[in-house]
Amino acid sequence: MEAKKEQKNVKTGAELLVDGLAAGGVKVVFGVPGGAAIPLYDALYLHGAGMRFVLTRHEQGAAHMADGYARATGRLAAVLVTGGPGATNTVTGIMTAYMDSVPMVVVTGQSDRAMLGKDAFQETDVFNLMMPIVKHSYLVKSAAEIPRVVAEACHIATTGRPGPVLLDVPRDVAEELAAGPGVGEAVAMSLPGYHPVARAYGRETLEQVAAALKAARRPAILAGHGVVLAGASAALRALAEKLEAPVTTTLLGKGVFPDGHRLCLGMPGVYGGAGANLALSECDVLLAVGARLDERVTAIPERFGRDATVIHVDVDAAEFGKMVQADVCVEGDARAVLEDLLPLVEKCDSGEWQKRLAACRRRFEATTGGGASERQPGGIRPLAVLRELRAQTSPETVLATDVGLHQMWAAQAWSCAAPGQFLTSGGGGTMGFGLPAAIGAQLGRPGTPVVAVVGDGGFQMTLCELATMVVQKLPIKVFVMNNHYLGMVRQLQDIFREGHFSGVELEGNPDFAALAKAYGATGLSLRRHADIRKVVRKALATEGPVVVNVEVARREEVFPIVPPGHPLNEMVFERPRRGRGRPAGGSAAAAAAGADEAAKAVTDITKEVH
């Protein structure tokens, strides 16, 4: 073996893998080791110089951390776990990254080649298991192919529409010897079917778009995550300002157009604002860029944009016609398209339109927020906490959220002026994302303040990562919006199921402040409205990791919402009053009665603005 190793560049598969990740730009590796991954961990120990390894407490956390790191920095991180349960525990994290187009390389240790398919200890068909939730995947059959495969994985993960790539590496492949590339030698990739291009469109298409925009009197731009991923923030702003077109940003597009900008309408959709929803309902030309027009944004995809000329810009041609059939499809990188469009467009005559949108926003401004009809005296309003937090944090602060009511409150109350500052699980809707995503973000941007806002439900799904946060000495401030409920589900049951609160009460929550102290962090409690400013200030001023347990008003809900089955302009601004007497009958009767009540409470915003 030694003799063979003396040959030029002969290394173990594991060493080649670590070299390949480093060459691919990976600087941080998150994971938990295990039997099948020991050779890989050995290579990381011996050859992973310049790479930071972060031991997490659960593999789901590792995937979310790599995800948060990538969202906050735009850089690729890796996940390294063992086979069997180690790999299956990453499924939620990989799905979350896949749904939101986040680059990631996941390396899973696997049983020896001879054991594959034989139900050996922890032997699981990870390659096939992951197939629907990865951009691409490899079961590595020999050490000799590792340099190529790792280079391809890093390339695929970060180019075109980004996404997670899986490498399943049998233990004996990791230990096998093979020749690697020489120092500085480029590794040849073999991807005959993969050619991401920034400009798959022609001049003619652009001119078609420019002509449509020129004729627009009620233009609107919908900017999604694709604009963030393309680094097209400046190009978007230049185009919107030249056109005088209002911009609405999706949950994942938040910050790509500054929230305080005069043309910014905020978030549209089922949990969106009235201004944004009116714009999407009444526009005559819609420029949708890097957004997949899912049903959370469009409410009823087949009715969306019916009266408008819809222009759909996306780097992924498979998005065209998936949810909404656009009039013009432009396949290309958002930045390339927006920059190419800029010289071709002129200012739109949109004065009246902008006045109407401004009137709409004024009309409904006060209605954003909680369930007005059941406000508890003295209860803490979560929006007040979030607004105070925003006021006391510096503009570059990164906020990571979990999933649920607090996520939507944060989307409403947290204004940001740049992309990469609002990290949230959009497509996956993954509870447990917030804390580990904040950890990944803080590791990627050590000099930037990072705040996590989580609910008591999601927090408990990954709170073991408090240990990771403390061990890594990360000064993250975690605010737990604790209503002792799975609040978003509770709200849906309240409004649409006649108050059948099924399985939503979180009895037995621990004292989160005490728990934080047990982990070695600072734990604080916020129980009174009057203390909001003081406690937020104290949390932000305290060095090191802090967890604040915020006992929020338990029945606070998020409004406005667009009820299921209604178009974007039909919004509910406060909790509908429930009729007396419960209907007899089962679930269907409750659903029908709930839908009926919601329908009665609906306001058609197009008729409310004059």
Added chain:
Amino acid sequence: MSSQMREKPCRTVRNLSIYVANRPGALARIAQTFSRRGFNIDSLVVSAGATPGFSRMTITAEGDEAGWDQIIAQCSKLVDVVACRCHEDEDAVVRELALVKIRCDLAARTEVLQIADHFRAKTMDLTETSMILQATGSPSKLDAMVGLLRKFEIVELVRTGKVLMARGEEAT
């Protein structure tokens, strides 16, 4: 769109020809793309392509008309897929091969052979009690032959599934 038109999504049968790098998992990825959208694969043929390292897949499937563009886009997007094209039967040479094992004694043999002769099928195996016929042609021709043979006892039927090639200069 009227409500009547919306009621039933139109199910259509189409042929896709997919040129794909011959890598582990390529077939599974393509099959998943169909199954995720509720498309039912009627026939699937995989064989070596003209260039070493590449495979040609010919897939005939049934699904809702509106979903077909998505299936093509999703297949095209797969990292291993080089090209994915939809072909109408009329614009392509379409062929299939069938082997039919029929239980037939001497009394029935003449009529079976008459049918075979009509469809230009060959007798590949003959015993006192059975016969294997091999037929090639368009899937509808094979359907017709198998239909006539149902009069006798078909013990086994193996069909290759449809393969096709675009006519003229058009790429398959």
